[in-house]
Amino acid sequence: xQQADKADRVTFTHMEPWPGRAIAAIGTFMEGDVPRRxxxxxxxxxxxxxxxxxxxxxxxxxxxxxxxxxxxxxxFEAHVGEAKALGxxxxxxxxxNHELHMGRALKNTGTGNxxxxxxxxxxxWERDAAGQIVVRxxxxxxxxxxxxxxxxxxxQEIAAWFIDTNYNEESFFVRQAYFVGANDPYAALKRALKxxxxxGAWAALHRDVSRPFPAPASRRFAVKVINHFGDEVMKVFGxx
Numbered sequence: 259x260q261q262a263d264k265a266d267r268v269t270f271t272h273m274e275p276w277p278g279r280a281i282a283a284i285g286t287f288m289e290g291d292v293p294r295r296x297x298x299x300x301x302x303x304x305x306x307x308x309x310x311x312x313x314x315x316x317x318x319x320x321x322x323x324x325x326x327x328x329x330x331x332x333x334f335e336a337h338v339g340e341a342k343a344l345g346x347x348x349x350x351x352x353x354x355n356h357e358l359h360m361g362r363a364l365k366n367t368g369t370g371n372x373x374x375x376x377x378x379x380x381x382x383w384e385r386d387a388a389g390q391i392v393v394r395x396x397x398x399x400x401x402x403x404x405x406x407x408x409x410x411x412x413x414q415e416i417a418a419w420f421i422d423t424n425y426n427e428e429s430f431f432v433r434q435a436y437f438v439g440a441n442d443p444y445a446a447l448k449r450a451l452k453x454x455x456x457x458g459a460w461a462a463l464h465r466d467v468s469r470p471f472p473a474p475a476s477r478r479f480a481v482k483v484i485n486h487f488g489d490e491v492m493k494v495f496g497x498x
Contacts, residue, residue: 259328259352273298276322280315284324294325296350301331307351308335316344330354337494342378353489379419379483379493380410390470391497393481395419395438413438413466418484423471425480425494432482434471437463439486473497 259268270285271293281297288294297319301307312329319327327344330352343349380396397412421434471479474497482492 270296278318278322280311280318281322281327284322285328296326296328297322297324299327299329301329301333301354303332306333306335307331307338309337309341312338312341312349313344316341316347316349320344320347326350328352332358334491351491379416379481379491381481381493381495383495386470388470390472391423391479392470393421393468393479395436395466395481395483398483398485415439415485416483417486420482420484421468421471422480422482424474424476425478426476427478427494430480430482430492434468435463436465436468438466 259270268287270287272286273283276282276284276297278297280299282300283298285296285298286293287296297315299307299311299315301311307329312327315329316327324347327347327349329338329349332354334351334353338351341349378399380399381393382396383391383393386392395413395416397410398415399410417439418435418437420430420432420436422430423433424431477498478494478496480492480494482490484490
């Protein structure tokens with residue numbers, strides 16, 4: 259199971275089927291010299307993993323006295339990102355590569371990132387002197403099951419982030435878009451477009467602090483973060 263850093267990988271030393279309603283298998287990984295057990299929940303092949311799915315799998319993992327729950331899915335509902343743990347049981351979300359739909363036609367090279375774990379975005383927000391909301395992206399927090407600790411990483415692990423300044427809890431509309439990340443995103447964008455990009459326009463987009471926006475009528479705004487693997491996570495904030 260790949261984490262945000264390409265060199266950081268969780269390796270399961272043993273995997274066995276589990277006759278549960280939600281949990282399909284139990285995997286063993288090492289935390290130092292101590293073996294830990296994680297319940298493996300696998301979402302639908304062509305659907306999304308819901309918060310209710312996670313809670314059902316979490317209760318089952320808790321009853322089985324497991325150390326963690328790994329929820330694998332091709333897609334996750336927006337509010338799944340709010341489910342980080344069930345009591346003392348950490349819940350890890352692992353995005354499954356869509357190439358797995360190829361089944362046995364997928365060549366096993368042993369090097370592909372078929373299960374990528376992405377953490378929660380580290381975001382703060384405040385009101386400016388005019389009473390408008392300003393959002394700041396600090397990075398992303400990733401739970402490391404090998405150490406049992408949460409590691410904070412900067413914006414270099416994030417490719418893009420978007421804000422729905424008036425989230426209605428049904429659909430996410432991109433009303434503000436920004437691009438950050440390591441290396442030189444500006445040069446990469448020029449290569450992708452095969453054209454020059456206005457430097458002033460790019461400066462308005464290449465930032466980790468949003469433009470001010472008025473308090474939403476829905477009393478909620480949402481932030482969606484995408485990492486360099488193409489995995490995304492969304493976080494909803496209330497303003498009242």
